[in-house]
Amino acid sequence: MKKLIIYGSGYGTTRTYASRFSEMTGIPVMNYEDMQSLSDYGLIIHFGGLFAGGVKGLRKTVKAMNDDTALIIVTVGLADVNDKENTDNIKKSISKQVPEKILKNTQVFHLRGGIDYSKLNFKHKTMMTLLYRKAKSLPEEKKTAEITAMIETFGKKVNFINFESLSPIMDAVQ
Template sequence: MKSMIVYGSEYGTTRRYAESLSRQTGIPAADYKELKDLAGCGLIIHLGGLYAGGVKGLKRTVKLLPPGARLILVTVGLADVTDPENIRNIQTSVQRQLPAPLWKNTQLFHLRGGIDYGKLHFAHKTMMTLLCNQAKRIPEEKRTAEVRAMIETFNAKVDFVDLDALAPVQEAIRTALP
């Protein structure tokens, strides 16, 4: 079965995961922007950075999915993926982005990424500043772990990438392949 790793990365963290997964599995990786079609692919692994609740490149990948193809979806974001509330929020957001039949058959994984405020585009820097200012107005006792982390890391460079966290994704790929 032909397989493809597709990734949507704005600042490089998701690309790092995708390239590592490609090396580990031997499955070719491509930026979603370069993708023309996925004809003949039975398994697509999409890694996408989380931006304002959306998964970068997912819409295009879904549009190009051949009938009957399996999807493994890996989100990459700043949120702590050991926090059940964060996982529920990500899953709710992803579910809205996928057709119901595809959602039911998609394996979903979450990885931590990173951020370097010095490299953010103006629009992203503005959005993060607004979000952080809004978060600071939340009373301390009502702040989630995600909100506290955003405030603590604001205007900093943080890198939570853990390539060993790809192990469950690798196992899902092995299980999906004949």
């Protein structure tokens, strides 16, 4: 069965995970912006950064696949991947991008990424500043793990990359 790793990365963290996973497995890796049809593949592993409530590149990947292609989704974001509320929110977002007939047979994994505010473009810096100001004013009981992580890391360079967290994905691929 032909396998392919697709990634959607904004600033490099997701690409770093996807590239390392490719090295570990020997599966070719490609940016979602460069892909065409995925009809020849039996398994797609989509690594996607979490941006504005979605998984980067996932919608395009799903549209390029056959309905019977196996899919593994790997999300990469700032918030704690062990926080159920956070992962539930991610799953809700994925369900808006992936049709139920595909999603029901899809495995989903979550990885922690990083951010370097000095590398954000103007649009993203502005958006993050507005989100930060809004988040800071929320009552403590309304601050989710994702919001707390964003507040704690605002304006900084943080890196939570952990290549050991790729092991469960490796098990799922074999």
